Amino acid sequence: MTALSALFARDARVAIRIGGGAMMGVLFFLAVVTLVPFAIGPDLALLRRIGPAILWLGALLSSLLALDRLFANDHEDGSLDLILMARPPLELIVITKALAHWVTTGLPLVVAAPILGLFLNLDPAALSATVLTLLVGTPALTFIGVIGAALATALRRGGLLLPVLVLPLTIPVLIFGVAATNAAAVGPMPFETPFTILCALTLMSGVIGPFAAAATLRYGME
Amino acid sequence: MALIDLANPSRFVALVGRVLPWLIVATVIAFAFGLRESYLAPDDYQQGATVKIMFIHVPNAWLSMFAWGVMSIAALGTLVWRHPLADVAAKCAAPLGAAFTLLALVTGSLWGRPMWGTYWVWDARLTSVLVLFIMYLALIALWRTVDDQNRAGRAAAVLTLVGAVNLPIIKFSVDWWNTLHQPASVLRMGGPTIDRSLLIPLAVMALAFALLFVTLHLAAMRNEIMRRRVRTLMLMQAERA
Amino acid sequence: MKLSGLDLTCIRGGRRVFSELSFSVAAGTALLLTGPNGAGKSSLLRMIAGLIRPAKGSLMLEGGDPELSVGEQSHYVGHQDPLKPALTVTENLVFWVRFLNGKAGVSAAASIEQGLDAVGLADLARLPAGYLSAGQRRRLSLARLLAVPRPIWLLDEPTTALDAASRDRLRRVMLDHLSGGGLIVAATHGPLGLVEAGQLRLGGSSMDGEEPARPEDVDAVDAVP
Numbered sequence: 001m002t003a004l005s006a007l008f009a010r011d012a013r014v015a016i017r018i019g020g021g022a023m024m025g026v027l028f029f030l031a032v033v034t035l036v037p038f039a040i041g042p043d044l045a046l047l048r049r050i051g052p053a054i055l056w057l058g059a060l061l062s063s064l065l066a067l068d069r070l071f072a073n074d075h076e077d078g079s080l081d082l083i084l085m086a087r088p089p090l091e092l093i094v095i096t097k098a099l100a101h102w103v104t105t106g107l108p109l110v111v112a113a114p115i116l117g118l119f120l121n122l123d124p125a126a127l128s129a130t131v132l133t134l135l136v137g138t139p140a141l142t143f144i145g146v147i148g149a150a151l152a153t154a155l156r157r158g159g160l161l162l163p164v165l166v167l168p169l170t171i172p173v174l175i176f177g178v179a180a181t182n183a184a185a186v187g188p189m190p191f192e193t194p195f196t197i198l199c200a201l202t203l204m205s206g207v208i209g210p211f212a213a214a215a216t217l218r219y220g221m222e
Numbered sequence: 223m224a225l226i227d228l229a230n231p232s233r234f235v236a237l238v239g240r241v242l243p244w245l246i247v248a249t250v251i252a253f254a255f256g257l258r259e260s261y262l263a264p265d266d267y268q269q270g271a272t273v274k275i276m277f278i279h280v281p282n283a284w285l286s287m288f289a290w291g292v293m294s295i296a297a298l299g300t301l302v303w304r305h306p307l308a309d310v311a312a313k314c315a316a317p318l319g320a321a322f323t324l325l326a327l328v329t330g331s332l333w334g335r336p337m338w339g340t341y342w343v344w345d346a347r348l349t350s351v352l353v354l355f356i357m358y359l360a361l362i363a364l365w366r367t368v369d370d371q372n373r374a375g376r377a378a379a380v381l382t383l384v385g386a387v388n389l390p391i392i393k394f395s396v397d398w399w400n401t402l403h404q405p406a407s408v409l410r411m412g413g414p415t416i417d418r419s420l421l422i423p424l425a426v427m428a429l430a431f432a433l434l435f436v437t438l439h440l441a442a443m444r445n446e447i448m449r450r451r452v453r454t455l456m457l458m459q460a461e462r463a
Numbered sequence: 464m465k466l467s468g469l470d471l472t473c474i475r476g477g478r479r480v481f482s483e484l485s486f487s488v489a490a491g492t493a494l495l496l497t498g499p500n501g502a503g504k505s506s507l508l509r510m511i512a513g514l515i516r517p518a519k520g521s522l523m524l525e526g527g528d529p530e531l532s533v534g535e536q537s538h539y540v541g542h543q544d545p546l547k548p549a550l551t552v553t554e555n556l557v558f559w560v561r562f563l564n565g566k567a568g569v570s571a572a573a574s575i576e577q578g579l580d581a582v583g584l585a586d587l588a589r590l591p592a593g594y595l596s597a598g599q600r601r602r603l604s605l606a607r608l609l610a611v612p613r614p615i616w617l618l619d620e621p622t623t624a625l626d627a628a629s630r631d632r633l634r635r636v637m638l639d640h641l642s643g644g645g646l647i648v649a650a651t652h653g654p655l656g657l658v659e660a661g662q663l664r665l666g667g668s669s670m671d672g673e674e675p676a677r678p679e680d681v682d683a684v685d686a687v688p
Binding site: 018 | 331340341342343344345349356359360362367396
C-alpha cells in the first residue's frame with residue numbers, strides 16, 4: 001500500500017510541477033469550447049441546446065491530450081523497468097497511475113466545466129448535470145485511455161496513435177454521458193437510466209482498462 | 223547563465239527597490255481617489271448603478287491589450303537587441319496580462335448580465351477579449367513547459383510577435399463573424415455617448431490600474447531575477463559538489 | 464544463497480542473442496559479464512531481473528525468499544537513471560525507497576539520509592534532480608541500492624559517467640555488499656576492482672548471424688571470498 005501511495009504522490013507531484021498537465025488540458029478544453037460558436041454561430045438558443053454535447057466532446061478530447069506520456073515518460077527514464085519488477089501487481093500499479101492522472105488532468109476539467117458552461121448559456125440544471133456526468137464519466141475516459149497509453153509505449157509510437165486507438169472505445173461513454181445530461185436538462189427521459197449505465201461503464205472500464213494495459217506492458221516491454 | 227549577465231539586472235533590482243515604495247503609494251492614492259470619484263459619479267438613466275462597473279471594466283480591457291504591447295516590445299528586445307532583461311519583462315507581463323484580461327471578461331459579463339439576461343453573449347468585443355485571454359494562457363503554458371529559460375524566452379518572443387500580428391486579424395474576423403450573425407445586443411461603449419461626469423472617474427481609474435500594472439510588473443520582474451539567481455546558485459552548488 | 468541459470472537462450476526481435484548459456488553465482492561473490500557490444504550482457508541482466516522471459520532454459524535461486532521472484536529480490540541498475548528532474552534529490556530517493564520497500568516511517572528517513580551520504584549527495588538533497596550532472600544522477604540512482612536492502616544486485620555498466628573517486632566509492636560499496644552476503648551480477652567493459660569476481664564472457668559472434676554466442680569462460684564463478 002505504501003508503494004502505491006508513493007507512486008500516486010510522485011505522479012501527481014510531477015504533473016503539478018511541470019506545467020504541462022492540469023493547466024494544458026483545461027486550456028485546450030477552453031479553446032475547443034471557444035471555437036464551436038465560431039463554427040456554428042453565436043445563437044444562444046442553439047448553443048444552450050448543444051452545450052452539454054460540446055462540453056462532453058471538449059472534455060473527451062482534452063482528457064486524452066496528456067495521456068500518451070503516462071507510461072512513455074517512465075519508459076524513457078528507466079522507471080518503468082523498476083515498476084515492472086516491483087512487488088505490487090501491475091494491474092494495481094496501472095490503476096494507481098491512472099488515478100493520479102485523472103486527479104491532475106481529469107478533475108480540473110470537471111471543475112472548469114461549469115465556467116465553460118456559462119459561455120454556452122447553460123441553465124443551472126444543465127450545468128450541474130454536466131458536472132455530475134463528467135465527474136462520473138471522465139474516470140472511464142482515463143481508464144480506457146491507459147490501454148492506448150500502454151500500447152503507444154509498448155509500440156514506441158506516441159502522438160496521434162493514442163487518440164486513434166482510443167477514440168472509438170470512448171463512444172459508449174460519450175453517448176450515455178451526453179444522454180444523461182440532456183435527460184436532466186430537457187427530459188423527457190428519466191436521468192437515472194442513462195446515468196446508471198454511465199456509472200456501470202466507468203466501473204467496467206476501471207477493471208478492463210488496467211488489466212488490458214498491464215497485459216500490454218507485460219508482454220510488450222520485453 | 224554566467225555571473226556577468228547578472229551585472230545589469232543587479233542595477234535593475236536596486237532601482238526597483240528604490241522606486242517600488244513610491245509606486246505603491248501612488249497606486250494606493252490613485253485608487254482611493256478613483257474609487258471615490260466613481261462612487262460619486264451619477265447613475266446612468268438607463269443602466270442605473272451597474273454603469274459603474276465600467277470604471278473597472280474599461281481600464282482592464284485597455285490594459286489587457288497594453289500588456290501584449292509591453293510583451294511585444296520585450297519580444298523585440300529579446301530577438302533583436304538581446305537585452306538580458308527583455309525576456310524577464312516578457313515573462314512577467316504574461317500573467318499580469320492574463321489577470322487583467324480575466325478581470326475585463328468577468329466585469330464585462332457582470333455588466334452585461336442585466337441587459338442580456340445571461341452572463342455571456344458571443345458579442346464581438348467580448349469574444350475578442352476571450353481569444354486574447356486564451357493566447358495569454360498559451361504563452362504562460364509555453365513559459366512553464368520549457369525548462370531552459372533562454373530557449374523558452376526566444377520561443378515566447380516569436381509567439382508574442384506572431385500574436386501581435388494576428389490579434390488585429392482575429393479581431394477583424396470576429397467582428398465580421400459577429401455582424402454576419404446579427405447579434406441580439408451589443409455592449410455600447412462609444413466615445414461621444416459618454417457623459418463628461420463619467421469621464422473623470424474613468425480617467426483616474428485608468429491611471430490607477432496602469433500604476434498597478436507597472437508596480438506589479440516591476441515587482442514580478444525583480445522576483446523573476448531573484449528566482450533565476452537562486453537557480454544559478456543551485457546549478458553552481460551542483461557543479462561544485 | 465545461490466543464483467544460477469541453466470541453458471538460457473535469449474531471442475530478441477528474431478535474433479538469437481545467446482543460447483544455452485549457464486552460470487551460477489553464490490552469495491558473497493560477483494559475476495562480471497564481459498564481451499563486445501551486442502553480445503547479450505544487458506539481455507542476460509534483464510532476463511535475471513524478469514524483464515525478458517528466456518526462450519529456453521531456467522533461472523534458479525536457492526536460499527532466497529520463496530514467496531518472491533528473483534526480480535523482486537533484486538536491484539536492477541539499467542542504462543538510464545530513473546529520476547524525475549522536477550522532483551528534488553530527496554524526493555526522488557524517497558519515492559524509490561517507499562516504492563521498493565513498501566514501508567515508510569523513521570527507518571526509511573534514516574536509510575535515505577544514509578544512502579545520500581554514501582554517494583556524496585547529502586549537500587544537494589534539496590536541489591531538483593534536473594540540476595544534477597550525469598555523474599551525480601548516476602550516483603543518485605545508485606543510492607537506492609544502499610537505502611533499500613536487497614540481496615541481488617544486477618548492474619548494467621554501473622560506472623558510466625562516474626569519475627575516479629565515485630568509481631572507487633562504488634567499488635567499496637560493492638565489496639561491503641558482498642561481504643554482507645549479497646551477490647552481484649554486473650555487465651562491464653572496464654574493471655570494477657572486484658578482485659575475486661568470476662567472469663562470464665559473452666561472445667560477439669552473433670553479429671555475423673551464423674554461430675550463436677557461447678559462454679567461454681565460466682571458471683572461478685563459485686570463488687570463496
